[in-house]
Amino acid sequence: MNTREFQHLLIGMALIIGAFIGFTMLMSHPLAGAAGQSWYAFDFYADHHHPAPTSTPSPPTPTPTPTPIFAQTTMDAGGGTFTPLTTEPVTIHFPPGAVTTDTLIGYTRHLEGEPGRLSGADRYFALTASQQGQPLTQFERPISLTIALPPDHTLISSTLGLYWLQGTAWITKGISVTDRSRTSLSAELDHFTEFAVLGRTNRIYLPLTLKDYPRPFYMLNQLRKLTACENMGNHHLYIQVKDAAGEGINDIPVEIRWGAGAGDNIIAKTKTDINYDGNVQEGIVVFTMFKGTYAVSILDGDGQVGSGITADYQVDEYCGEALGNSLYHASFELIFQQGN
The missing domain is CATH 2.60.220.30 (Chondroitinase Ac; Chain A, domain 3)
Structure with missing residues (x-):
């Protein structure tokens, strides 16, 4: 190989090495594109190395509300x-x-x-x-x-x-x-x-403890027959249920019984009503009595019972000239109160 041929060989090798270096730099440094995107100088490289688009995650499907x-x-x-x-x-x-x-x-x-x-x-x-x-x-x-x-x-x-x-x-x-x-x-x-x-x-x-709610206790604070002037010929039970502070309580179940049979009773709830004295009060049950002996108790708790209530032996009693109490015509007031 003469000198000229050797020079041509060196020039060719330099061209090959330069092309290889340039090719490597193009692959490792992408060109900037519009809107911040990137691509590489060679289509065959871009087809395989373009960053994959990021997908927007779908929101979770809400749990459907049961239809009433x-x-x-x-x-x-x-x-x-x-x-x-x-x-x-x-x-x-x-x-x-x-x-x-x-x-x-x-x-x-x-x-x-x-x-x-x-x-x-x-x-x-x-x-x-x-x-x-x-x-x-x-x-x-x-x-x-x-x-x-x-x-x-x-x-x-x-x-x-x-x-x-x-x-x-x-x-x-x-x-x-x-x-x-x-x-x-x-x-x-x-x-x-x-x-x-x-x-x-x-x-x-409670921690390591199991407790029952106590049932309220009702004391029979008063059971009396109305006077002739208070009664004026009626034959009623006037029942009132009060709380510990002395206020009438509505919606308390009261049982009134006049016999031992399954149907010899009635359950009434206290409400706002007119008492024997004409005043509107809370916690009242007004019940019309007939012949027989009655017992009254509160079903919403434990407590005393008002019993032996009857108008079967009532003697005549007057309010002035008016007959207020008489046989089968007497009324009674009962007051139950929650204990503290």
């Missing part, structure tokens, strides 16, 4: 019974004359509400009534409800009540419980709204 159970029927002046669905625990009875024309009745079962200091029995529902598209706010006669309770509820049976929602508070005004047991609750009411069965739980839990 709804049913409706039409009730007329003849009355009847409405059981919304075979799966629902509520039966609604309309006595004849409760409504005067065709009325659309709606039932909606809700999820659990906020009962406050009381506990629920998984019975939250709303009732509506409308006539020709207009809400019916009052019935001509009380409507009866019977509500089946879940067998595993933990509420004290004697504290069960039917409540309705006024604003954010559950109250019992206008509702009379006619029967209660561990498995069912029956009540009468005068209007439709949102309702719940509430009561006190059977016990509270």
Whole structure:
């Protein structure tokens, strides 16, 4: 190889080495593109090394809210019974004359509400009534409800009540419980709204300790026959239930019994009513007596019983010239009060 050929060989090798260095630098330093994107000088390299686009993650699918159970029927002046669905625990009875024309009745079962200091029995529902598209706010006669309770509820049976929602508070005004047991609750009411069965739980839990709630104790503070001038020919029991501070308490169940038979009694709830003296007071039950001997007790707790109450041997007693007390015509006042 002569000198010229050797020079040509060196120049060729330098060109090859320079091309290789330039190729390497192009691969390791991408060129800047529009909008911050990048590509490489060679299409075959860009096809395989362009950064993969970042995908936007899909938001999680929300858990669907269970749809409230709804049913409706039409009730007329003849009355009847409405059981919304075979799966629902509520039966609604309309006595004849409760409504005067065709009325659309709606039932909606809700999820659990906020009962406050009381506990629920998984019975939250709303009732509506409308006539020709207009809400019916009052019935001509009380409507009866019977509500089946879940067998595993933990509420004290004697504290069960039917409540309705006024604003954010559950109250019992206008509702009379006619029967209660561990498995069912029956009540009468005068209007439709949102309702719940509430009561006190059977016990509270503390660390390593299990306690029962004490039942209230009621003392019979007074049992007396009204004077002739107080009675004026009536034959009633005037019963009042008070709290420890001496204030009347509404919605307390009172049993009045006049015999040993299964039907020889009645259970009435205390309410705001007119007492024997004409004053409107809370915690009152007024019961009309007939022949027989009566006993009165409070079902919402333990305590004393007022017994031996009868007007069968009453002698004539006058208020001025008016006959106030007489045979079978005498009235009695009973006052029960919660102990401290």
